[in-house]
Amino acid sequence: MSKNLVSFLIAVVFLTGCQGNVKPTQKSQPVPKIQSQQAAPKQVSASKPAASAAVLTQQAKKVVKTPTAFERITLNLIAMGEEALAEERLLTPVDDNANLYFQAALGRDPGNFRASQGISAIVDIYTQWAWKAAQSKDYAKSAQYLEYARSVNPEDPSITEMSSRIKSQRGNTNRNSNTQSVKKALKEGQYLLPSNLFSLSEKEILANIQPIIDNVAKTQQSINIYWPNDKEARLLYQIINSRVTEFRVRAMTYNRADNMVELQQD
Template sequence: MESTVFAELISCRRIGILLAGVLLAGCVTTPPLPAPRAVPLPESAKPAGPTPEQIRQRNIAFFLQRAEAAQREGFLTQPAGASAFDYYLRVRQLDPDNSRAATGIQTIVIELVERAREALRRRSFGEVNSYLNRADELAPGNPLVTEVRTQLASERSRASSDLPQGENISLPGGSLASRNEAVIALLRETAERIRRENLRVMIVARTDAEGRWIYQQLREAVMGYRVRGDIRLGSPPRLILMSTGGT
């Protein structure tokens, strides 16, 4: 009997220990878990943009390409802002010592001088001056331009001495180029005088086409009358009226 009582006491003691453990466990405060924190994802590396020097080199290459294309197509100094010369200038603004731009401008000057020489052979003196003036703007003091100017002065002097003596009637170059009513009226009036006074006429024109057009206007103004005369290439354009006995 004593062993039974002892066993019950042991059992009760164990139960008490268990209950005490449960109570103690209930009194312990469990700390709260921290709130989840957003972790930013690593950003992908952005490609670096072109440097100022790279941009400059790209612009130089672009303008050189445009300049050489315009030059091949014959757009040497026109149209303004889109000519070979304008593009070469932009290159030199970005790179003052650029050799391709310098060579390109020199080539344009040589081409203008060659055109001036061709016009000089035709005795189209106004056209010669126009080409030389443009070349002077691109390369002031160029010896090629100076050489052709000297030839121009000589040819003008020779042309003046070759022309017959007579009364000179100036023909405005701009009016001739546009063939406006003012120059047509002047030619008609002169044709009437040629018929009335039985004069001969020397037509000094800048081109063959211009000379033929002037002669046509004189003839049409006095239909049925034979206008006697000749055409000489020269500048400035004008009419030289001579008596029928003149040379």
């Protein structure tokens, strides 16, 4: 074998061994997309909004409290009471009226606002009916309506207020009636005065007494004063006497509820 052939074989073996140790070229390796990874925004997990909605739903359920069986019965009683109130079934029928239902609701839930308002509404209706009856001078019916109101809530201040109002009107009606009948029976020289004379203003008091003063000053007659209050009778005399300057007025007072001044006939 020639020397040149041996050298060629050695070179081939050397190159073959080198090729086994050579790493694959960069073309066979995937190039990392660094730039695209940096540019891509972070994806938000789709499960987070759903989780938030679930939390809100649970919170809403906690806020809207489902009435208990006990509370439902109370609400039903109030609803029946309001229906009866609208139909003016206030105290009757005995087993189906507004007062019955509202009182039962308050027994289960003392201080319940709707039930308390229902009781107040019943009292208001009866007091208004009482006033209308009084205006028609049907005082028996008026008193009956006030009794109904007291049976619902005796502590309601509107009952006392309306009672006083009706009493005052009735008193005025009776006084006016008595005044008319007495005026028809008055003789010459007799003067009927208001029973509340001294609760009036000074100007009104003098306006009522002035005709008496003028006649006494003219005739110089003595007077009789018929008055239920002795102190007021003396005060009435003092006013008349102080206004008659020409002489001292002579007078007699009588404890009678006539509220009248009479000039004595000679």
